[in-house]
Amino acid sequence: MAPVVGIVANPVSARDxxxxxxxxxxxxxxxxxxxxLRVLAALHACGVRDVLMMPENGGIRAHxxxxxxxxxxxxxxxxPALHTVSMPVTGTVADTHHATAEMRRAGVSALxxxxxxxxxxAVAAECGTVPIAGISxxxxxxxxxxxxxxxxxxxxxxxxxxxxxxHIAFSAxxxxxxxxxxxxxxxxxxxxxxxxxxxxxxxxxxxxxxxRTENFRELYVTFADPEVIGMSAIAGLLEPVGxxxxxxxxxxxxxxxxxxxxxxxxxxxxxxxMMARVGITxxxxxxxxxxxxxxxxxxxxxxxxxxxxxxxxRDRLSLTLRDDAFRTVNVAAVMRHAxxxxxxxxxxxxxxxxx
Amino acid sequence: MAQNPFPLGKDELLKAYRTMxxxxxxxxxLHVDFAKGDIPGFVHLYAGEEACATGIMMHLNDNDRxxxxxRGHGHCIAKGVDVHAMxxxxxxxxxxxxxxxxxxMHIADLSKGMMGAxxxxxxxxxxxxxxxxxxxxxxxxxxxxxxxxDGASNQGTFLESLNLAAVWNLPVVFVVExxxxxxxxxxxxxxxxxxxxxxxxxxxxxxxxxxGTDFFAVYEAAGEIIRRARDxxxxxxxxxxxxxxxxxxxxxxxxxxxxxxxxxxxxxxxCLTILSERLVEAGVIGRDELQAVDREVNALIEDAVRAxxxxxxxxxxxxxxxxxxxY
Numbered sequence: 232m233a234p235v236v237g238i239v240a241n242p243v244s245a246r247d248x249x250x251x252x253x254x255x256x257x258x259x260x261x262x263x264x265x266x267x268l269r270v271l272a273a274l275h276a277c278g279v280r281d282v283l284m285m286p287e288n289g290g291i292r293a294h295x296x297x298x299x300x301x302x303x304x305x306x307x308x309x310x311p312a313l314h315t316v317s318m319p320v321t322g323t324v325a326d327t328h329h330a331t332a333e334m335r336r337a338g339v340s341a342l343x344x345x346x347x348x349x350x351x352x353a354v355a356a357e358c359g360t361v362p363i364a365g366i367s368x369x370x371x372x373x374x375x376x377x378x379x380x381x382x383x384x385x386x387x388x389x390x391x392x393x394x395x396x397x398h399i400a401f402s403a404x405x406x407x408x409x410x411x412x413x414x415x416x417x418x419x420x421x422x423x424x425x426x427x428x429x430x431x432x433x434x435x436x437x438x439x440x441x442x443r444t445e446n447f448r449e450l451y452v453t454f455a456d457p458e459v460i461g462m463s464a465i466a467g468l469l470e471p472v473g474x475x476x477x478x479x480x481x482x483x484x485x486x487x488x489x490x491x492x493x494x495x496x497x498x499x500x501x502x503x504x505m506m507a508r509v510g511i512t513x514x515x516x517x518x519x520x521x522x523x524x525x526x527x528x529x530x531x532x533x534x535x536x537x538x539x540x541x542x543x544x545r546d547r548l549s550l551t552l553r554d555d556a557f558r559t560v561n562v563a564a565v566m567r568h569a570x571x572x573x574x575x576x577x578x579x580x581x582x583x584x585x586x
Numbered sequence: 587m588a589q590n591p592f593p594l595g596k597d598e599l600l601k602a603y604r605t606m607x608x609x610x611x612x613x614x615x616l617h618v619d620f621a622k623g624d625i626p627g628f629v630h631l632y633a634g635e636e637a638c639a640t641g642i643m644m645h646l647n648d649n650d651r652x653x654x655x656x657r658g659h660g661h662c663i664a665k666g667v668d669v670h671a672m673x674x675x676x677x678x679x680x681x682x683x684x685x686x687x688x689x690x691m692h693i694a695d696l697s698k699g700m701m702g703a704x705x706x707x708x709x710x711x712x713x714x715x716x717x718x719x720x721x722x723x724x725x726x727x728x729x730x731x732x733x734x735x736d737g738a739s740n741q742g743t744f745l746e747s748l749n750l751a752a753v754w755n756l757p758v759v760f761v762v763e764x765x766x767x768x769x770x771x772x773x774x775x776x777x778x779x780x781x782x783x784x785x786x787x788x789x790x791x792x793x794x795x796x797x798g799t800d801f802f803a804v805y806e807a808a809g810e811i812i813r814r815a816r817d818x819x820x821x822x823x824x825x826x827x828x829x830x831x832x833x834x835x836x837x838x839x840x841x842x843x844x845x846x847x848x849x850x851x852x853x854x855x856x857c858l859t860i861l862s863e864r865l866v867e868a869g870v871i872g873r874d875e876l877q878a879v880d881r882e883v884n885a886l887i888e889d890a891v892r893a894x895x896x897x898x899x900x901x902x903x904x905x906x907x908x909x910x911x912x913y
Contacts (some may be wrong), residue, residue, distance in 0.1 A: 257784070257786075257792070438806040529589070530591075
C-alpha cells in the first residue's frame with residue numbers, strides 16, 4: 232500500500248507575548264503555507280501521492296490549496312493529493328490531539344508537524360509509534376531542528392517509501408512525564424514535556440510564556456543543548472546532554488543576586504534576543520525511569536516553555552524521564568544515507584565519479 | 587487564607603471581579619429592559635467579553651485615553667465612567683453622561699480618558715493616534731488604547747492608523763476584540779489576512795494573541811504591551827479571542843450561529859465564571875465575599891435604572907446646546 236503522510240500545521244503558534252517582551256518572530260500564515268508547499272513537493276518527488284491534513288480555520292489550508300491549484304493550472308503535477316481529517320475544528324490544542332489520533336488510526340506512515348515545541352508535544356501525546364518530522368514555526372523551538380523544510384520533506388518521503396532502512400531513518404526520543412495529584416480531590420493530572428519542565432513561583436497561567444527569571448526554581452530537561460534558546464539552553468550551558476543519550480538533567484535555580492552561598496550566575500538566551508541572568512544553585516543528571524519529587528511546593532508547571540498547570544502545597548507533583556518514548560524521522564541520517572547511496576540519482580551511476 | 591498566587595493583591599482582584607460583574611449586570615439588565623421597549627435607540631451588549639476590557643483597563647489611569655466602539659458599555663465601566671450617568675444616557679435622560687443626547691453608542695467622559703463609544707466602525711483608531719501624539723508631545727507618559735472588532739479591523743481608518751502609529755512610534759495599543767463575527771459574518775469569510783498578528787507584522791509592529799476569556803492572560807499580556815508603549819517602545823496590537831453572549835444587536839436572532847454554539851460558550855467560556863472559580867479555588871477570596879460584591883452590584887444597577895427612569899428627558903432647548911466645545 233502506498234504510504235500516506237499526515238500533516239499537522241498549527242496556525243496559532245508564535246503568537247504569544249514574547250513578540251513584545253523579546254524580539255520573537257511572527258511567522259505569517261502565508262509563510263506557513265509556503266513551508267507546507269515545499270514539504271509537499273518534496274514528498275511527491277519521493278513518490279508520496281496522498282497526504283492527510285488536520286483541518287484548521289487559521290487559513291493555512293486555504294493558502295496551500297491555492298498554491299496547488301495554481302500549479303495544476305500551469306500543468307504541473309508536483310504535489311500529492313491533499314485530504315483533510317473529518318472532524319470539528321475548535322481552534323484549541325484539542326484539534327491537534329484529535330487529528331493526530333485520527334491519522335494514527337488511518338495508518339499514516341509519518342507525521343510532518345509545523346509548530347513550536349507545544350504543538351510537537353500535543354502530537355507526541357497521541358502519535359504512538361508513528362514517527363514525527365518536525366518543522367519549527369514557533370517561538371523558542373528546541374525540539375524541532377531548524378532546517379529548510381524541503382529537506383525535511385525529502386527525508387520523510389525517503390523514509391516512508393522504504394528507501395532508507397528504518398534503523399537509519401528513525402530515531403528514539405525522550406520525554407518527561409509529569410504527575411500532579413490534587414490534595415483536595417485526589418484526582419491525578421498527567422502531562423508530558425518533550426524538552427523541558429520548569430517549575431516557577433507564579434501560580435497563575437496568564438500569558439503562559441516564561442521570561443521572568445526571578446521566578447524560576449527548578450528545571451528538568453530531556454536534553455541540554457547549548458545551541459538552542461529557552462530553558463534547555465540554561466541546562467545546556469551548564470552541562471550539555473544529547474538527544475540520543477539516556478537520561479537528562481535537573482537544575483535548581485534561585486533569584487539572581489541571592490546572597491546565599493553557592494549561587495552561580497549564568498547568562499542564558501531564554502528567548503529570541505533576550506539574554507538573562509539566571510541564578511543556579513546546583514544541577515545533576517536525571518536518570519531515566521526515576522521519579523523526581525520537586526522541592527518547590529507551590530507554583531506553576533511550565534511544559535516546554537509554557538505555564539500549563541498550577542499547584543499548591545496540598546498537591547503532590549512528580550516527574551519521570553522516559554527514554555525511547557516516541558520516534559522521529561532522523562533527517563540528517565536519512566539525507567546522509569541518500570547521498571552516500573545516490574538515492575536521488577535518476578539512473579544508476581558508479582560509486583566513484585567517472586570521467 | 588492561602589497565600590495569594592496571583593499578580594494582583596486581594597483588593598485589586600476584588601476590584602477586577604467587581605468591574606466584570608458590574609459590566610455583566612449592566613448588560614443583563616439592558617437585555618431585559620430593551621426587550622420591554624423601555625430604551626430608545628439601539629444597544630450592542632458586551633456580556634461575555636468582560637475580561638478583555640477589565641484586564642486592559644486595570645493598567646490605565648485617567649490620563650490614558652481610550653477610544654471605544656459601538657459595543658462600548660464594558661469599556662466605559664472598566665475605564666471608570668459613572669454607572670448612573672451611563673444608564674441615564676442609554677435611557678436618553680438629561681442626567682446622562684452626554685445629557686441624554688448621545689445614547690448607547692456615544693457615551694463619553696473626557697475626565698476619565700474615555701473619548702467616546704463610536705457608532706462608526708474603525709473611527710476610534712485615528713482618534714486615538716491623535717491622543718497618543720498629544721501624550722507623546724507633552725511627554726506625560728500617557729498611552730492610547732483603541733478597540734475594534736474583527737469586522738472593523740478591515741476598515742481603512744484602522745489600517746491607516748496602524749501605519750501612522752508605526753511611523754510616528756506612538757504610544758498606542760490596538761486591541762482587536764475578536765468575537766468571531768462581524769455582525770453576522772464569520773471572520774474567515776471577511777478578513778483577508780488569517781491572523782491579526784500577521785496584520786500588525788505587516789506594519790512593522792508586534793502583535794500578540796491571547797485568550798480573551800482569561801482575565802489573567804489579558805492582564806499579563808496587556809501589562810507588558812502598555813508598559814512598552816508608555817516607555818516609548820512604540821505601538822503594538824493585542825488580539826483577544828473572546829465570545830459574546832448576545833447577538834450583534836439586541837433583537838438579533840443569531841441564525842448565523844451553529845446549533846448549540848451559544849449554550850456551549852456560556853457553559854465553558856464564561857470569563858466571569860472562570861475568574862471567580864480560580865479565585866475561590868486558590869483560597870484567596872471566599873465565595874461569600876464574591877456574593878457580597880454581587881449584591882452590591884445588583885443594588886447599584888437597580889438604583890441606576892430607578893434614577894434613570896425618574897430623570898427628565900432633554901427638552902427642545904437642549905438640542906443645540908453642547909454641539910461645540912470650547913478648549
